[in-house]
Amino acid sequence: MHIRVESLTHIYAQGTPAERVALRGITLEIGPGERVGISGPTGSGKSTLVQHIAGLLTPTSGQVLLDGVPAHARTPEARARRHQVGLAFQFPEAQMFELTVSREVAFGPRHLGLNADEIAGRVRWALEMVGLDPESFAERVPFALSGGEMRRVALAGILALKPRVLILDEPTAGLDPRGRADILARLRAWQAETGATLILVSHHLDEMAGMVDRVVLLANGQVVADGPTRSVLGDGYRLRAAGLSPPPGVALLEALRAAGWPVRTDVLDIEDVVSEIARWFFNHKDTKTRSIINRSF
Amino acid sequence: MSIPFIQTRALEHVYTAEDGRSIPALRGIDLTVHRGEFVALIGPNGSGKSTLARHFNALLLPTAGEVWVDGMLTSDPRHVQAVRQRVGMVFQNPDNQLVAGTVEEDVAFGPENLGIPPTEIRRRVDEALEVVGMTDYRRHPPHMLSGGQKQRVVIAGALATRPDCIVFDEPTSMLDAEGRRQVLQTVRRLNAELGLTVILITQSMDEAALAQRVLVMDGGRVVLDGPPEAVLEAEELDGLGLGRPYAAEVARRLRAQGVPLPRGLLTVEALAAALQNI
Ligand SMILES: Nc1ncnc2c1ncn2[C@@H]1O[C@H](COP(=O)(O)OP(=O)(O)OP(=O)(O)O)[C@@H](O)[C@H]1O
Ligand SMILES: Nc1ncnc2c1ncn2[C@@H]1O[C@H](COP(=O)(O)OP(=O)(O)OP(=O)(O)O)[C@@H](O)[C@H]1O
Ligand SMILES: [Mg+2]
Ligand SMILES: [Mg+2]
Numbered sequence: 053m054h055i056r057v058e059s060l061t062h063i064y065a066q067g068t069p070a071e072r073v074a075l076r077g078i079t080l081e082i083g084p085g086e087r088v089g090i091s092g093p094t095g096s097g098k099s100t101l102v103q104h105i106a107g108l109l110t111p112t113s114g115q116v117l118l119d120g121v122p123a124h125a126r127t128p129e130a131r132a133r134r135h136q137v138g139l140a141f142q143f144p145e146a147q148m149f150e151l152t153v154s155r156e157v158a159f160g161p162r163h164l165g166l167n168a169d170e171i172a173g174r175v176r177w178a179l180e181m182v183g184l185d186p187e188s189f190a191e192r193v194p195f196a197l198s199g200g201e202m203r204r205v206a207l208a209g210i211l212a213l214k215p216r217v218l219i220l221d222e223p224t225a226g227l228d229p230r231g232r233a234d235i236l237a238r239l240r241a242w243q244a245e246t247g248a249t250l251i252l253v254s255h256h257l258d259e260m261a262g263m264v265d266r267v268v269l270l271a272n273g274q275v276v277a278d279g280p281t282r283s284v285l286g287d288g289y290r291l292r293a294a295g296l297s298p299p300p301g302v303a304l305l306e307a308l309r310a311a312g313w314p315v316r317t318d319v320l321d322i323e324d325v326v327s328e329i330a331r332w333f334f335n336h337k338d339t340k341t342r343s344i345i346n347r348s349f
Numbered sequence: 350m351s352i353p354f355i356q357t358r359a360l361e362h363v364y365t366a367e368d369g370r371s372i373p374a375l376r377g378i379d380l381t382v383h384r385g386e387f388v389a390l391i392g393p394n395g396s397g398k399s400t401l402a403r404h405f406n407a408l409l410l411p412t413a414g415e416v417w418v419d420g421m422l423t424s425d426p427r428h429v430q431a432v433r434q435r436v437g438m439v440f441q442n443p444d445n446q447l448v449a450g451t452v453e454e455d456v457a458f459g460p461e462n463l464g465i466p467p468t469e470i471r472r473r474v475d476e477a478l479e480v481v482g483m484t485d486y487r488r489h490p491p492h493m494l495s496g497g498q499k500q501r502v503v504i505a506g507a508l509a510t511r512p513d514c515i516v517f518d519e520p521t522s523m524l525d526a527e528g529r530r531q532v533l534q535t536v537r538r539l540n541a542e543l544g545l546t547v548i549l550i551t552q553s554m555d556e557a558a559l560a561q562r563v564l565v566m567d568g569g570r571v572v573l574d575g576p577p578e579a580v581l582e583a584e585e586l587d588g589l590g591l592g593r594p595y596a597a598e599v600a601r602r603l604r605a606q607g608v609p610l611p612r613g614l615l616t617v618e619a620l621a622a623a624l625q626n627i
């Protein structure tokens with residue numbers, strides 16, 4: 053699906069004292085199968101933007117087009133397109149209302165008109181994707197779960213839709229480190245296999261770095277950067293200007309560079325950060341050793 | 350000198366699910382938290398962290414064993430009010446915890462519920478807002494604040510009831526890096542300057558590294574307990590899938606390549622400094 057955001061403005065509670073401009077004329081295009089990260093400080097408009105892409109909000113001005121059709125329109129074409137967009141909300145607790153985990157996860161697929169076997173298959177698949185053993189969790193009550201378990205259920209509910217456009221708003225908040233890594237790896241594999249569009253909203257820039265090819269930065273309701281992952285997330289200066297802290301690897305390399313090590317700083321993967329430091333460290337040590345040897349002759 | 354503040358003895362908690370199945374969440378916990386300690390509580394999802402924390406202020410009562418808070422047994426109904434006053438809670442999502450129309454009304458909410466006289470409430474609200482650095486925002490509607498600011502208001506609300514201890518259950522997981530920094534700095538300051546006992550539940554090993562002591566839970570038990578330098582680089586953490594602080598992981602990989610770095614480098618600053626000094 054082709055997503056086009058055109059001069060989109062959103063004002064909450066317009067005309068009241070609590071009026072709040074959340075988006076200020078955003079224009080953005082996301083092609084089919086793209087993997088895009090959206091970041092920005094709290095309140096910059098990320099959740100508002102993705103809710104527009106899912107057709108859940110009505111623009112104050114401007115529009116979002118899904119394959120050329122306004123996302124929020126009340127037409128069958130628009131509804132059909134919205135059905136292909138799955139948005140996992142930032143606060144999933146607010147969304148859950150079924151009495152068992154399996155019913156909660158089955159809720160979406162049931163509304164897609166699938167038969168019982170297909171639904172059961174989807175539920176099992178989705179629970180496995182999020183690392184919940186169907187045997188022990190299917191019949192549990194969604195509200196009576198730990199925080200991380202609840203978030204996994206909410207994610208499973210969206211995955212079970214197998215959407216063409218998958219939007220995840222802070223999907224890993226509350227997940228333990230292994231769960232986070234495993235779920236993201238499975239999502240990556242699923243995305244590669246299906247060619248779905250992936251839109252990932254996150255404050256965790258290092259986590260985002262391994263998942264997307266392109267990053268959009270929002271600040272104060274506007275797009276302040278939009279480009280390849282490495283050029284956006286590897287640029288500590290620009291991130292700070294947008295009110296964000298750079299990923300830890302970038303911060304580490306910047307500190308070394310400030311101390312005179314001529315390392316590159318736009319390095320995101322931890323393995324590459326290690327190589328960059330090791331490479332320079334051993335070169336440097338060689339010159340040190342050499343100068344000691346030279347002196348001793 | 351260390352004075353025990355929270356003690357659990359053979360604490361067990363078993364939830365009963367809708368279908369009657371038992372879900373053992375705590376399986377025999379013997380633990381002492383001392384007055385003024387800053388303890389991080391980490392562990393996989395479902396390992397029992399939030400359940401344990403809820404026992405510290407009598408939101409839950411043991412299904413077996415005992416919990417003592419400041420010398421009071423939490424399962425004694427006469428003590429519930431006093432226990433809740435001693436131990437405050439701050440949860441992950443500030444939006445669910447902010448109830449009033451202005452910041453100061455919100456902070457006053459807790460003490461009002463305790464039936465404290467208005468002049469005293471006034472003083473406590475002023476003080477609590479001062480401590481978290483939100484005095485200038487006292488008449489703001491809470492929903493207009495940033496996530497980090499909202500969370501600081503929630504902390505002020507917890508402080509206004511004058512607890513000896515605050516349990517923070519993943520207070521930063523919805524915040525951006527700047528919001529996280531603000532909240533953690535506030536937490537550290539409350540501990541260092543006011544001697545507040547702090548229990549911080551987190552999934553971030555980088556945050557756990559800021560504590561004086563780290564407790565690791567798995568399957569309803571405490572499986573590791575010690576200073577961050579010892580616990581956060583323990584081999585056992587790999588088995589639990591908890592990983593290491595970012596800097597410790599980079600240092601470990603550099604050591605494997607022959608860079609002579611010591612263990613115990615838990616922050617990016619410490620690692621950068623160590624690299625420069627080799
Ligand atoms: N329902 C609402 N009513 C009024 N204002 C709102 C509402 N939802 C969001 N806002 C305001 O709109 C702005 C953008 O909010 P949004 O939730 O899109 O930000 P965000 O980038 O997702 O932030 P976070 O990182 O904290 O999730 C903020 O100033 C916020 O306070
Ligand atoms: N209200 C409840 N009713 C039944 N079982 C529950 C309830 N709350 C939690 N549990 C179960 O108790 C166990 C411990 O849950 P707890 O919330 O203490 O874990 P946690 O360590 O805080 O996890 P997380 O990191 O996901 O927040 C889990 O198996 C969970 O499913
Ligand atoms: Mg948001
Ligand atoms: Mg929990």
